[in-house]
Amino acid sequence: MRPVDYHTHTPLCGHASGTPEEYIRAAVDRSFAEIGFSDHAPLPESMREGITMNPEDAEKYISVIEAERDHFRDTIPVKLGFEIDYPLQPSFDRRFLADPRFDYLIGSCHYIDGWGFDHPREAAEFEKRDIDAVYADYYRIMYDLVRSGMFNIVGHFDLVKKFGHRAKGAFRTEIARLAAECARRDIAVEINTAGLRKPVSEIYPSDYIIEILFEHNTPVTLGSDAHEPGEIGYAFDAAIEKLRKAGYTKISGFSKRRRYDILL
Ligand SMILES: [Zn+2]
Numbered sequence: 001m002r003p004v005d006y007h008t009h010t011p012l013c014g015h016a017s018g019t020p021e022e023y024i025r026a027a028v029d030r031s032f033a034e035i036g037f038s039d040h041a042p043l044p045e046s047m048r049e050g051i052t053m054n055p056e057d058a059e060k061y062i063s064v065i066e067a068e069r070d071h072f073r074d075t076i077p078v079k080l081g082f083e084i085d086y087p088l089q090p091s092f093d094r095r096f097l098a099d100p101r102f103d104y105l106i107g108s109c110h111y112i113d114g115w116g117f118d119h120p121r122e123a124a125e126f127e128k129r130d131i132d133a134v135y136a137d138y139y140r141i142m143y144d145l146v147r148s149g150m151f152n153i154v155g156h157f158d159l160v161k162k163f164g165h166r167a168k169g170a171f172r173t174e175i176a177r178l179a180a181e182c183a184r185r186d187i188a189v190e191i192n193t194a195g196l197r198k199p200v201s202e203i204y205p206s207d208y209i210i211e212i213l214f215e216h217n218t219p220v221t222l223g224s225d226a227h228e229p230g231e232i233g234y235a236f237d238a239a240i241e242k243l244r245k246a247g248y249t250k251i252s253g254f255s256k257r258r259r260y261d262i263l264l
């Protein structure tokens with residue numbers, strides 16, 4: 001039995017394929033204990049083309065996942081989540097932050113002061129910037145994200161490395177501060193295997209960060225960031241092995257915004 005895959009998308013975001021039912025069937029086939037959806041919450045009109053769902057589709061997304069949850073009630077628990085961009089955009093409907101229908105909210109940083117640093121189209125900007133300053137800005141936003149108290153899960157913790165740009169420093173102080181703050185607030189850091197499919201070719205976060213998380217007793221959970229059904233549980237054996245090696249014996253599940261432990 002595999003534990004959970006909590007980071008998956010739907011075609012509503014404009015860059016994923018396959019129906020939610022196909023993702024769920026893939027999770028059942030791969031012996032998952034649970035599957036959760038976390039499609040991209042709406043960004044403003046000028047930013048969302050091919051990136052997030054439209055605001056009009058948010059209710060549709062929620063009702064589709066709720067219907068699948070009922071449909072698979074006797075087969076596998078289906079969780080409802082949202083991947084929300086931090087900092088929040090002014091257009092973001094804050095009612096979602098307290099919406100009792102969600103099992104968890106993932107907070108993710110894909111933008112540094114409006115620069116969509118993880119988009120291939122905007123990656124050239126890295127060459128113009130001081131890489132350590134980029135990392136410093138990124139971890140500053142992540143610290144605010146955690147301290148906002150809005151989220152249950154921190155998405156792809158070191159996404160800034162996606163295209164292989166490495167800081168000269170390790171940012172251990174910033175990472176330890178983040179780990180401690182997550183532990184204090186009972187927020188889980190996601191071990192996200194999508195990085196293996198990107199130029200950086202490694203899991204988010206890096207091994208030394210997983211060690212720092214364990215030292216601080218920071219909860220963790222698992223996500224493939226699947227954008228098609230075939231990616232459900234992608235490379236989870238490697239991810240689970242890393243967690244065990246660091247000392248973890250359990251990961252986190254969520255129901256109605258409450259965290260619980262699942263034995264690894
Ligand atoms: Zn993301």
Ligand SMILES: [Zn+2]
Pocket residue numbers: 007009083225
């Ligand atoms: Zn995602």
